[in-house]
Amino acid sequence: MTHPENAAPPAPKSAADTPSGKTPNAPEAHRRPGEAVFAVLVALASLGLLYSAYGISGFEALSAPGSVPMATTAVMSIAAIAVLIQTLRRPARDAGSFFRVILPxxxxxxxxxxxxxxxxxxxxxxxxxxxxxxxxxxxxxxxxxxxxxxxxxxxxxxxxxxxxxxxxxxxxxxxxxxxxxxxxxxxxxxxxxx
Incomplete structure (x- = not known):
């Protein structure tokens, strides 16, 4: 039996319940400095890995040696492109904060x-x-x-x-x-x- 003094505090339900005033797990309104460049690099790396996985055996068969690497890198590429699109849709913050945030x-x-x-x-x-x-x-x-x-x-x-x-x-x-x-x-x- 859990005593009331040992119970965990309730999880915040709205922006008013959180210390920062933001809704939990809500995406930020602006993208952070360097976030777009990082999203582009991840998408390019994912596509490069997909191309490399294709080079293992191509589309020979479902049981071919390259089928699992191609499937995983295809999912990774799709997710990276989705994140890139979502990132580019958000407005950027002021450019002056790049060095303060990325290179302190x-x-x-x-x-x-x-x-x-x-x-x-x-x-x-x-x-x-x-x-x-x-x-x-x-x-x-x-x-x-x-x-x-x-x-x-x-x-x-x-x-x-x-x-x-x-x-x-x-x-x-x-x-x-x-x-x-x-x-x-x-x-x-x-x-x-x-």
Whole structure:
């Protein structure tokens, strides 16, 4: 038996019942910035996949290898085109909000940090590049103190290094850190005690 104090609140029935004043599950009156471009890209990708699925075996038979991929990509294409038409029918919002909605400063900062990480990985190596990347990412994107950022970044780097380099023996760019000598010293240290 459910007690009244444990019962869930009733679901909103109208726009007046919701905090935002909108009817639940109602489509927005205006399309969001970038929504039309995204709908076009999804429709084109769906049609491309349909063409690719057709290339498997064409319309040979219902039991042909390409029949299921063609059926699923046909449904996907129809749905994507329907969404595209529905999206294009709605009026656009002001164009000035594109960067605020689609490319806020945090996204731009993250992309710049990733590009710098990729450029520095081979010359500097995995350990120093990843340490700087993690510490800066936590500091800038998480808005934390330098101490917290350094602690969490370095602990994360140690965990990542132990898992991927020691346990799974994944080779990572050595760069300026004499990683081979460090690993040989650790193996010698632990090898002598056994």
């Amino acid at each position: 400063p945090n996204v731009i900062i993250a992309v710049v940090l990733l590009v710098l990480y990729a450029l520095a990985l081979n010359p500097l190596g995995f350990l120093p590049t990843s340490a700087v990347f993690l510490i800066l990412s936590i500091k800038i994107l998480g808005r934390r103190t330098w101490g917290f950022s350094a602690l969490v970044g370095l602990l994360s780097l140690i965990a990542i290094y132990l898992i991927f380099r020691i346990v799974f023996t994944v080779l990572m760019p050595a760069g300026i850190v004499p990683e081979g000598e460090m690993l040989a010293w650790l193996r010698g240290l632990f090898g002598k005690g056994v």
